[in-house]
Amino acid sequence: DVKVTQSSRYLVKRTGEKVFLECVQDMDHENMFWYRQDPGLGLRLIYFSYDVKMKEKGDIPEGYSVSREKKERFSLILESASTNQTSMYLCAGGTGSNQPQHFGDGTRLSIL
Amino acid sequence: EDQVTQSPEALRLQEGESSSLNCSYTVSGLRGLFWYRQDPGKGPEFLFTLYSAGEEKEKERLKATLTKKESFLHITAPKPEDSATYLCAVQRYQAGTALIFGKGTTLSVSS
Numbered sequence: 001d002v003k004v005t006q007s008s009r010y011l012v013k014r015t016g017e018k019v020f021l022e023c024v025q026d027m028d029h030e031n032m033f034w035y036r037q038d039p040g041l042g043l044r045l046i047y048f049s050y051d052v053k054m055k056e057k058g059d060i061p062e063g064y065s066v067s068r069e070k071k072e073r074f075s076l077i078l079e080s081a082s083t084n085q086t087s088m089y090l091c092a093g094g095t096g097s098n099q100p101q102h103f104g105d106g107t108r109l110s111i112l
Numbered sequence: 113e114d115q116v117t118q119s120p121e122a123l124r125l126q127e128g129e130s131s132s133l134n135c136s137y138t139v140s141g142l143r144g145l146f147w148y149r150q151d152p153g154k155g156p157e158f159l160f161t162l163y164s165a166g167e168e169k170e171k172e173r174l175k176a177t178l179t180k181k182e183s184f185l186h187i188t189a190p191k192p193e194d195s196a197t198y199l200c201a202v203q204r205y206q207a208g209t210a211l212i213f214g215k216g217t218t219l220s221v222s223s
Contacts, residue, residue: 004155031209042215043156043199050209058210090155097209098144098163103155 003027004093004104012110019078021107023091032074033092033101034058034066043090049074081111114139118200118214125221128189133217135200136182145183146211147176148199156199190221 007022025032033048035058045058047066055066063085067075074093078085088108092101119134137145144163148156160169162178169176173194175186185198197218201211 033210035213040215043201043213045210048210056210092155094209097203098161099209100146100158100161101209101211102158103148105153105155 004091004102006089006091006104006107008107009105010108010110012112013078013081014112015080015082017078017081019081019109019111021076021078021089021091021109023074023076023093023104024072025074025091025093025102026072027093027095027102028071029093029095030071031094031096031101032068033094034064034074034076035090035092036060036087037090037106038087046076083111085109086111114202114204114212116200116202116212116214118198118217120217121215122218123220125187125190125219127191127221127223130186130188130190132187133185133198133219134182135185135214137200137202138181139202139204139212141205143203143205145178146201146203147183147185148201150197150199150216159198187219190219192221192223195219195221 003026005024034046035043037043049068065077090106092103094101116137147159150156160176165180177184197216199216200214
């Protein structure tokens with residue numbers, strides 16, 4: 001079975017902090033994705049990556065950046081956390097087109 | 113604008129009471145449509161992929177169908193363990209592998 005692991009299930013940070021969310025996949029697949037999920041808004045794509053050191057903006061990239069130094073690891077960075085970034089963050093991995101993405105169990109992030 | 117709309121937002125069923133969930137989409141060039149199940153506090157779990165109108169996929173009590181404008185997830189004789197949020201997502205030809213998700217249908221099945 002494919003496995004996507006997010007380093008923290010719950011995280012509490014202060015406004016203005018730099019926050020790192022980590023995701024690791026064991027599928028040896030090229031594509032990785034970061035989403036946030038909010039009540040009433042569903043899943044929205046923040047950033048994705050097709051290969052090491054490559055990144056593409058999703059629908060809501062403002063306030064976020066990403067890093068992919070190794071194929072299996074994709075990090076989401078909140079440069080200066082704000083309260084409106086309190087959310088559930090989901091990482092996914094996948095192969096090429098037409099193939100499903102596989103998700104981790106999420107990080108519930110609270111910014112105080 | 114490309115979008116995915118799921119209905120109803122919430123559905124309550126008695127055990128054994130069959131029903132359907134709807135996912136309508138407006139996209140320019142559908143590459144694939146995906147159904148996921150999400151339990152509280154968990155990430156979405158992949159169920160089905162549909163690629164072309166007329167296609168059907170089945171898994172236990174679930175059956176997914178696809179037309180040119182919408183997809184249905186039929187649930188036959190549901191059990192309480194089928195309670196979850198069901199998400200629909202589409203992949204477009206001009207957008208690589210990125211998905212657009214609907215907001216989901218939360219299904220509750222009582223015994």
